[in-house]
Amino acid sequence: MNLSARKFNLAIFLLVICSEISLAQQSNLKPLIITIDTKKQAQTIDNFGAAGCWYAEGIGKFWPTQKKERIAELLFSQERDEKGNPKGIGLSAWRFNIGGGTTEQGDNSGIKEVNRRVESFLNSDGTYDWSKQAGYTWFLKKAKNYGVEKLIAFSNTPPVQMTKNNLGYKTEKDYRSNLKPDQYEAYTNFLTEVLQHYEKEGLRFNYISPVNEPQWDWTGKFGEAKQEGSPWRNDEIAQVVKSLDNALEKKKLTSQIILPEAAKLTFLYRDTTHSSRQVQQFFGKNSSLNLSTLKHLPKLVVGHSYFTDEGDSATVAIRAQLADTVSKYGVQFWQSEYSMLADGFREGMKGRRSGMDCGLFLAKIIHQDVTVANAAAWQFWNAFEPGKPDFDTRYYLIALQPNANYTDGEFYATKNLWALGHYSLFIRPGMHRLVITRNDNLSPVAAAQKVMVSSFADATGKLVVVAINYEMEARNLQLNVKNYSSGAVYKRYVTTAAAADNLKPYPAGKISQAITLPPRSITTLVIQK
Structure with missing residues (x-):
């Protein structure tokens, strides 16, 4: 030497x-x-979960068995290896996206990225094809087999046959629903047909969410749209929820409706948009949109923590105000989507943030949502997406490095996965904070x-x-x-x-x-x- x-x-x-x-x-x-x-x-905890959107289709349908089985194990397993290390993070909820049919439209869908188009079970002639969304269904079955307690179905858009422009997103920036006015019953019948099919397969959905981030306009230039989506005004949300409640009752389904999947937490209790003050609107005694008497609607509001993480003072203040509002109206709160879309996770630092920095920031947001906003459930978006596992892991729990056709690839667990696991693996449904x-x-x-x-x-x-x-x-x-x-x-x-x-x-x-x-x-x- x-x-x-x-x-x-x-x-x-x-x-x-x-x-x-x-x-x-x-x-x-x-x-x-x-x-x-x-x-x-x-509060009583209902679940900790994640969404398996978009890339679930390719992984579940095409990836080699050993690889996709390990991904499922990382997400759902509650077991330990011979050294006592957890094999996974034991999610207690899994979110399943009911697609709108943009995959079948191909490039005519106007959605740029192929993997963000989603199949629909509903054919153009009104019949159903239950072979669709096979990759999504593979993960749904795995979640059930691993003992995931809560299955949640959500929809970003009605089937394209039912929309005003026959697309899975808006082209007119009017902040109104893309659903044709005469298709409310058809849309909610479609949703309940999907629920009924899966229930017969032994995959009962505990919850169904018919609208998603209704505050955004979801418009896009044809060929450059990012994903399926539709805005909804509060009165339109009330109409679709009433119709869905009726459809669930007719089919004798016991799934509960969750709403409104607000795009930011502040929309739940303040602001002046077409779909604001949603706690007061949907659960206020004197509100014309009060939905509290519906059989399938729990006293619960659901929102997303995106764009509410810029600095500790604002993060805490927003959640404290939300907790105060939901308490006054006698409802619970769930956080159902979060990843680091904004730059709050950088916390004023320049350059890339390490995987552990991201994991710690994620844990902090979970902590604030659960302890300040009193969230009874917390869910991450998205379980897996293309990216690297070491730096700026802001959007995913598992980093994918797929081949060109997304039929195979490599994957890596991030510190985000384990950060969420500190809650999901140990804090089970029914536990009290x-x-x-x-x-x-x-x-x-x-x-x-x-x-x-x-x-x-x-x-x-x-x-x-x-x-x-x-x-x-x-x-x-x-x-x-x-x-x-x-x-x-x-x-x-x-x-x-x-x-x-x-x-x-x-x-x-x-x-x-x-x-x-x-x-x-x-x-x-x-x-x-």
């Missing part, structure tokens, strides 16, 4: 030693004490750059604690769990920037002992009485 190599190795050795000394010193700092009262419950207090008395805004903690419990008394250490230094966490034995033992799962630290099992311990949170990490503790 030459002198330069020796010096280099010595420098690395000293760096490692110094890092370990520094970590040991920091772990002796005064801990953050989190007090959990198991009797103080907040618990109210916590912290000895540093930091507000949600201040804690967003330090350590964020949330806690959940099931009926057996099992606790789940998720701690996000946003800091560059290790932090100590001490749990003070009321009505709980101090001798209770926790299992610990950690994700860091290290390649192997993906929900990795770390040493267990007693809750009476302080727990070290590595720098820039996510930790889930599972505690059984």
Whole structure:
């Protein structure tokens, strides 16, 4: 070994030693004490999920069995390997896109990217072809086989035969639905025919969403449109939901309707667009659009967290206002679509953000949606898309690198996948979020750059604690769990920037002992009485 190599190795050795000394010193700092009262419950969790849109078709239909089986395992499995590492993130909800028929139109659909066109089960002669959307259905079956508790069907556009322009998106910027005025009953009959078919196949949809992001105009120049979509005014949403409720009743289906899939959280409680103040409009006592008496409509509003993540203060304020509004109107809130469409995830930094930076930011948004907005469900868009796994992984859980025809390719799990898994794998449907207090008395805004903690419990008394250490230094966490034995033992799962630290099992311990949170990490503790 030459002198330069020796010096280099010595420098690395000293760096490692110094890092370990520094970590040991920091772990002796005064801990953050989190007090959990198991009797103080907040919202009941319905699910954590993701959408399998667009690229599910090619993967499910064409990709080699071993590859697509592993993708399904990453998304749905709750099992561990022989070393205790989770095989997947155990999603408890899966969103299935009911297509509008733009695939069959080919280039005449006007949608530029082939993979964003979607088949329709409805033929032009009014008959149904249940062989369509085979790739989507493959993933739906896998979700069911893995025990995913909640299946959700959603529609971005009515079938093209029913739209005003015979396209899956708008060409006239009038912010009105693209559905022909005389086709409401036909559209909702189509949706319920799809639900009924899958139910006969043993794939019952728990929820059906008939409109999506109604605030956008969804217009596009022919040949350059990005995807299927339609705007909807509040009165049009009310009309389609009433028709859908009636169609579900006629077919004796038990699926529940979720609405309105607001494009931003603020549209649910404020703003002045054609489809704003949707909590007040659909659940206000004196509103002419009140839908609260419909049999298949739960007291629930669903919105998307896109474009509401620019800075911690605004992020928290928007969610606090939403929580206040839904509480006043006696409804629940779900967050059903989020990825880093805006640049909030960069947090003022220039250049690319690492996969771990993205994963931490994702965990932060989940935390704020669940603890500030009181979201009873949280779902990511999109499960898989083309991209790289190491930097700016803003749009996907699994990065795809497909071949030219999307019939095969490679795939990579991102830190986003594992960040969501810290919630989805451990916080199961029916668990309650618990109210916590912290000895540093930091507000949600201040804690967003330090350590964020949330806690959940099931009926057996099992606790789940998720701690996000946003800091560059290790932090100590001490749990003070009321009505709980101090001798209770926790299992610990950690994700860091290290390649192997993906929900990795770390040493267990007693809750009476302080727990070290590595720098820039996510930790889930599972505690059984």
